[in-house]
Amino acid sequence: MTSGYTSLSLLDVGLAAGFVVLAGILSLLFRLGIVKSLLIGAVRTAAQLGLAGIALKTVFGLNQFWLVGILALAMVGLAGREALNRQKIRPKGMAIDVIGSMAVSAFLVSILVTGVVVGSDPWWRPPIFIPLLGMILGNSLNGISISLERFLSACRNDRARIEMRLSHGATAHESIQPVVRESLRAGMMPIINAMAIVGLVSLPGMMTGQLLAGADPVDAVKYQVVVMYMIAAATTIASAMALLLARRRVFTSDHTLKPGL
Amino acid sequence: MTSDPEQESCLLAVDSLLLAVEDREDRKRILTKPIDMRLSVGQIIPLVGPSGTGKSTLLRAMVRFHPIEKGRILFLGKDIHDYPPPFLRTRLGLMFQTPSFTPGTVRQTLLEPFAYRAVEQDAPDETAMVDELEQVGLPRKLIEEDIERLSGGEKQRVALARLLLLHPQVLLLDEPTANLDEESAELILNRVKDWIKHGRHAAIWISHTRSLTEQIAATPYRLEAAPKEEKADD
Structure with a gap:
């Protein structure tokens, strides 16, 4: 770490809790009825991040491949579950599709970035691999959720149009191609927008963190650019894979949309 | 070749067909009494029957949008399951x-199907499209x-x-004129009748009103509801 790094004591963090108290007083004054939620949120923030910190410290300290592997798989599983929970319509077997596409895209991109771009040795060095994987998962989770949501609700609401194409001799794939395209586009929009405005409106969290930790701004910028590109790639791969797999789930072998989607 | 002329002219044949739908608890309910039907070249059969007897389901089963419970449907003497569904x-x-x-x-609407692999013909040219529009x-x-x-x-x-x-051989019409103004309904009926006369064509037309049924053809085919299942004595 460079010299500009200022460590925080627990007391410093406790002082920051005063801000939450201030927010609590304001919400009491305005009778928002959310003081309880605010407190629970504040406690969860400290507890969850505390646990994450302990886990990371352990994993970083032990520096064992198998431990990194277990943590990475758990992260993929949790991200996949969250992406599924956001779906109103869930055809059978979709959990495997979602977790599978997340795993493939996240591991592919994060291993390429740590091994080739960053060139860390070994590629799974925890302080680099784990945060990168986390960022990839968080973002591709968003992409997959939006894509699948768009896709599955179109299968329900656009049924007549899909059947119209089937009735004219379209195969299952041909009949749903416009829907797949539209859904993938929707899933990619957030990262495309983010790339367009990054640095203009606000600095991304990762870069801010690096700057606070005293890193050289040029270095921080380079990392942030890599991260944006990596997120764009991972989000696209994960959403496209999830869509192609979900496409098989909504048709029967007769080139017909399954009933009751 | 010594083929039966009656079989020659038969485009669609339905043999002892049973159709079922699944209710909310995944229980199957048989819709109709067994269906037997022949559709021959030049014929247009009005399909009538009370609601819920599966008139639409029958047409959908013919193009494999709906599974067959029992019996079979033949197109040109061959089971419909022997054709790839898109074809x-x-x-x-x-x-x-x-x-x-x-x-x-x-124009894009008329051309859309010609991008599909199963549609083997070339896309129609401008004259063919305009001609088809003028015919309706x-x-x-x-x-x-x-x-x-456009209006409805x-x-x-x-x-x-x-x-x-797309030059189909059979038209399966699911109440195409039910919500239309009189003029459009008449234009559609006339176009279908005219189309039947030219080429080896035939059609089935689901109809809800007696007057339309009479305009379509003399003898309708009536679907009848399956007898209610008898309750077990328990």
Whole structure:
């Protein structure tokens, strides 16, 4: 770490809790009825991040491949579950599709970035691999959720149009191609927008963190650019894979949309 | 070749067919008494029967949108399951009560199916498209129009033109004129009747009103509800 790094004591963090108290007083004054939620949120923030910190410290300290592997798989599983929970319509077997596409895209991109771009040795060095994987998962989770949501609700609401194409001799794939395209586009929009405005409106969290930790701004910028590109790639791969797999789930072998989607 | 002339002219044959739908608890309910039906070249059969007897389901089963519970359906003497579904659907043209369109112009609407692999014919040229539109009483300039700007009756006529440009052999019409103005309904009926006369064509037409049924053809085919299942003594 460079010299500009200022460590925080627990007391410093406790002082920051005063801000939450201030927010609590304001919400009491305005009778928002959310003081309880605010407190629970504040406690969860400290507890969850505390646990994450302990886990990371352990994993970083032990520096064992198998431990990194277990943590990475758990992260993929949790991200996949969250992406599924956001779906109103869930055809059978979709959990495997979602977790599978997340795993493939996240591991592919994060291993390429740590091994080739960053060139860390070994590629799974925890302080680099784990945060990168986390960022990839968080973002591709968003992409997959939006894509699948768009896709599955179109299968329900656009049924007549899909059947119209089937009735004219379209195969299952041909009949749903416009829907797949539209859904993938929707899933990619957030990262495309983010790339367009990054640095203009606000600095991304990762870069801010690096700057606070005293890193050289040029270095921080380079990392942030890599991260944006990596997120764009991972989000696209994960959403496209999830869509192609979900496409098989909504048709029967007769080139017909399954009933009751 | 010594083939039976009656079999020669038979386009669609339905043998002891049972259709079922699944209710909310995944229990199957048989819709009709067994269906036996022959559709021959030049014929147009009005399909009638109380609601819930599966008239639409029967048409959907013919193009494999709906599974068959028992019995079989033959197209040109061959079981419909022996055809790839996309190809079968280019031969048996299904027309819905409410037409659907991909956003675009009338021209794009008419051309859309010709991008599918199962549609082996070349896309129709401008003359063929305009000609088909005029046959359902639509002016040639309409081809440039955005499909969504058309009236319900015009849309349904475009849908019929789109279907006929694919040169199907049989039309399966699911109450295509139910929601239409009289003029559009008449234009569609006349076009279908005219189409039947030219080429080895035939059609089945679901009809709810007696007057329409009489206009379509002399003898309708009536679907009858399956007898209610008897309750077990328990």
